[in-house]
């Protein structure tokens with residue numbers, strides 16, 4: 398039984414859950430406890446008690462803990478990658494890459510503890526000077542989704558600790574395994590009791606307990622639009638600092654002058670890898686008229702040839718969908734697309750394999766229009782809608798006509814168009830001749846419009862959320 402880590406101890410709970418492998422439902426990954434509201438209360442109490450001392454810890458103390466965690470993640474990336482692939486369903490190489498990413502993030506923020514610089518200015522008044530410094534916010538609630546079970550926790554936990562905050566971490570119910578493994582490493586990293594706490598449990602229990610408690614100063618959330626927006630209202634009305642990363646409907650534009658091979662690679666990688674379950678996936682492919690038919694024909698051929706199967710088999714390119722409700726949602730959107738009048742070129746069906754799992758063939762729709770639900774709403778599965786554009790200006794207008802603004806991309810050999818696109822696309826991240834999904838760990842991550850709220854995550858920009866600024870005046 399995997400327990401919660403609260404106040405420096407492993408804590409049992411009456412409620413438990415099984416973690417199932419979506420590639421093989423007969424494979425139980427493990428048993429995990431579910432926190433009660435009282436467990437969350439204990440974790441918040443422990444974090445509040447630990448915070449005054451931890452907020453004054455030296456950069457070296459924080460460096461040592463984060464460096465230890467990063468080193469162990471990197472050393473165990475194969476083993477933890479297998480666990481991640483088993484519980485979430487992304488392929489083994491993708492899962493190993495995600496664990497390595499988590500390790501690199503801890504290493505990066507270990508370094509950031511040593512670079513926490515402030516500013517020193519002469520005052521406008523005689524005899525005074527002004528110092529501007531950053532201090533930790535306090536106790537931070539961290540709530541994460543199931544699609545990146547270790548990288549997203551890492552990119553929130555590492556900066557929270559690096560800047561001197563105490564953490565209460567609530568992973569997604571569906572994938573407690575990687576989160577527990579990460580917490581187990583953190584439990585041995587030398588952090589004082591209460592600085593880091595793990596509360597696995599139901600969102601409807603743990604979420605409100607964190608949001609409503611005045612001892613929690615800030616909440617960083619990645620997940621669905623509905624849950625995030627309600628949390629925002631509840632948390633802001635209580636004066637908490639909030640950071641949200643929500644959905645996306647990321648456009649990828651293919652212009653007539655694109656290198657066809659590059660365009661196909663970026664589309665298949667962006668739309669279908671990780672089973673399309675990435676907030677940065679490109680599920681709207683906007684294709685200029687001249688290249689449209691050639692592109693579509695080749696895309697359907699290559700998509701149909703993708704090997705869907707058990708996440709741990711070496712030949713597999715696309716793993717299963719994460720769970721039954723996500724599979725149902727993917728199938729429902731395929732039906733919606735057909736009802737709306739788009740044409741299903743390939744895929745969109747549940748597949749049988751020699752193990753019982755949630756296998757689904759990647760789907761391509763053509764003749765989609767920007768007002769169709771399959772082109773407007775986040776599906777969060779391997780379903781791509783192709784929208785035809787008359788020219789570049791039309792493509793750009795279509796790309797911007799959406800409530801989300803997370804990632805975006807264009808495939809072109811024109812420097813002029815690429816430069817124009819980078820400036821005019823309404824998105825937090827934009828890619829030229831690269832897939833919309835797949836980002837570096839040392840630079841800011843986040844979106845605009847309905848995709849995000851609050852300061853950026855990752856890189857040194859993470860300090861905006863995890864610190865608060867102090868201005869000090871001194872008359873010598």
Ligand code: NAD
Pocket residue numbers: 540541542543544545567568569570598599600601603604605619620621622624625628642643644645675676775777803848
């Ligand atoms: P979700 O909203 O169902 O769950 C996210 C987390 O919130 C989980 O830990 C869940 O238990 C918790 N939760 C549930 N109810 C809650 C409540 N009332 N209060 C507080 N927390 C609660 O999302 P999901 O299905 O796990 O993840 C998929 C979504 O995440 C997609 O929409 C995807 O686009 C988004 N996502 C966004 C990014 C990004 O950076 N923009 C990255 C990854 C995933």
